[in-house]
Amino acid sequence: MLPRSSLGSISWRGDCECRRTFEKDRVAGAVLIGFDYHRPGSEQELRRLLGELGDDTTLLAGGTDVLVQMRNGRLRPRHVVDLAAIEAYRRLHVADDGGLDIGATATVSGLVRHPHIRRRYQALAEGGSAVGSVQIQNRATPVGNICNASPAADTVPALLVFDTRVNVAGVWGPRTVPLGDFLRGPGQPALTAGEWVESIQVPSADPCGSSYIKLGRTRGVDLAVVGVACRVSMTGAAMSFASVAPTAVHLDISTLEDPAAAADETEHAIRSLLSPIDDIRGSAAYRTEMALVLARRALDTARRRFVAAKETA
Amino acid sequence: MEHSLQLRVNGVERAAEVPPGLTLLEFLREHLGLTGTKYNCEQGECGACTVLLDGRAVDSCLVLALSVSGRAVTTIEGVGSDAGLDPVQAAFLEADAAQCGYCTPGMIMAVKALLAEAPRPTHEQIERGLEGNYCRCTGYEAIVEAVYRVGSARAKADQ
Numbered sequence: 001m002l003p004r005s006s007l008g009s010i011s012w013r014g015d016c017e018c019r020r021t022f023e024k025d026r027v028a029g030a031v032l033i034g035f036d037y038h039r040p041g042s043e044q045e046l047r048r049l050l051g052e053l054g055d056d057t058t059l060l061a062g063g064t065d066v067l068v069q070m071r072n073g074r075l076r077p078r079h080v081v082d083l084a085a086i087e088a089y090r091r092l093h094v095a096d097d098g099g100l101d102i103g104a105t106a107t108v109s110g111l112v113r114h115p116h117i118r119r120r121y122q123a124l125a126e127g128g129s130a131v132g133s134v135q136i137q138n139r140a141t142p143v144g145n146i147c148n149a150s151p152a153a154d155t156v157p158a159l160l161v162f163d164t165r166v167n168v169a170g171v172w173g174p175r176t177v178p179l180g181d182f183l184r185g186p187g188q189p190a191l192t193a194g195e196w197v198e199s200i201q202v203p204s205a206d207p208c209g210s211s212y213i214k215l216g217r218t219r220g221v222d223l224a225v226v227g228v229a230c231r232v233s234m235t236g237a238a239m240s241f242a243s244v245a246p247t248a249v250h251l252d253i254s255t256l257e258d259p260a261a262a263a264d265e266t267e268h269a270i271r272s273l274l275s276p277i278d279d280i281r282g283s284a285a286y287r288t289e290m291a292l293v294l295a296r297r298a299l300d301t302a303r304r305r306f307v308a309a310k311e312t313a
Numbered sequence: 314m315e316h317s318l319q320l321r322v323n324g325v326e327r328a329a330e331v332p333p334g335l336t337l338l339e340f341l342r343e344h345l346g347l348t349g350t351k352y353n354c355e356q357g358e359c360g361a362c363t364v365l366l367d368g369r370a371v372d373s374c375l376v377l378a379l380s381v382s383g384r385a386v387t388t389i390e391g392v393g394s395d396a397g398l399d400p401v402q403a404a405f406l407e408a409d410a411a412q413c414g415y416c417t418p419g420m421i422m423a424v425k426a427l428l429a430e431a432p433r434p435t436h437e438q439i440e441r442g443l444e445g446n447y448c449r450c451t452g453y454e455a456i457v458e459a460v461y462r463v464g465s466a467r468a469k470a471d472q
Contacts, residue, residue: 025333028315028332028343029335029339030332030333030335032334033334034334039380060380063376063380064357064372064375067375068375080333080377082377082379084380084381109369134370134426134441135363135370135445136357136372136375139371139375139376220444221357221358
């Protein structure tokens with residue numbers, strides 16, 4: 001563990017005046033220095049601010065990724081724009097048709113606890129429960145999770161099997177992107193300078209069964225070695241995998257009718273979809289094998305839950 | 314550049330001018346002298362910095378103080394009093410749930426948050442609730458025992 005004095009994000013902009021200004025922050029006990037903090041009270045204010053501040057700006061939602069990355073030097077923003085004061089962004093609304101409208105700063109915890117989500121979007125509640133720990137879930141946000149765009153993001157596979165759409169706001173006007181298209185690569189959300197994600201939208205779900213299973217190295221706070229979400233409904237079935245490719249990957253298994261043939265076909269389809277790497281959490285080979293095991297379990301659970309959902313619908 | 318911060322800490326309104334990068338953890342320890350909450354991993358993994366924010370457990374190392382201006386924080390110093398120990402603290406003592414004690418403040422805050430949601434938690438619920446709190450000394454069993462004791466004492470009291 002490094003001594004505290006050597007941690008921290010320093011972004012000197014060259015001149016001595018700047019350095020003296022931020023040294024005061026360190027004297028006040030702050031390890032994170034070198035940036036200005038902004039807290040717009042409305043979306044209009046946010047828009048104006050982003051127009052003024054320029055590219056070296058990071059948006060702050062829950063902070064559970066941003067602060068870690070600022071501390072290890074991966075993120076060195078000159079400006080941090082905190083979304084905490086924009087009331088409208090905290091929303092977690094269930095639409096009349098049962099679909100979800102999740103604002104930029106709605107927390108993972110809010111998702112996990114929501115009775116409607118626990119009943120109708122089980123994989124999403126389970127994905128949320130798999131994020132870090134209760135402490136992290138109480139601050140982290142699904143929108144932040146997708147914008148951070150880690151291949152291991154635990155909310156993403158469930159969001160994918162439920163056909164989530166991303167509402168992007170920005171200086172060029174609003175646009176909506178399917179989540180699969182929004183995730184371009186590790187740490188690469190499809191956002192240009194001056195854009196941000198205002199909310200995500202999960203379409204209404206027919207009675208279905210879904211499941212998310214995460215394999216970690218430990219029961220504690222850990223990134224997924226593999227994560228699998230599965231959804232089974234009248235209209236079809238889908239699976240999505242975390243930590244086995246540069247982004248989460250998605251597979252429609254609706255066309256696989258015959259269970260006996262389906263097993264081999266599904267396995268082949270999954271193997272072709274995955275491109276895992278060896279890393280500190282596991283080897284590519286292990287990830288592939290575990291993806292298949294988890295896929296089988298997630299599918300079984302989703303099927304069982306679908307049967308139960310049909311009976312109570 | 315400093316900004317105004319207002320925070321209700323253990324029931325007391327506090328105001329200060331603080332720099333942007335000051336975390337809630339740093340504010341509590343360095344500005345308020347409340348050193349019960351601990352520095353440790355500073356990555357949101359170990360839970361030694363756990364406090365309650367509007368009653369919910371959070372890792373204070375991952376919260377910018379300015380981000381939670383206007384809200385209420387409870388630290389370990391706000392648990393129990395000179396008049397007597399909180400039941401969770403008493404249970405920790407009875408069950409021998411602290412050895413070096415470094416994880417204990419954060420652990421107790423997480424337990425308080427857990428019991429507020431699930432007054433008589435199952436083993437599974439206890440494991441889930443304490444996933445974000447690491448202990449290198451006890452092997453966790455005594456801590457789980459302590460939580461069970463609070464739960465069953467409460468059940469007896471309710472009967």
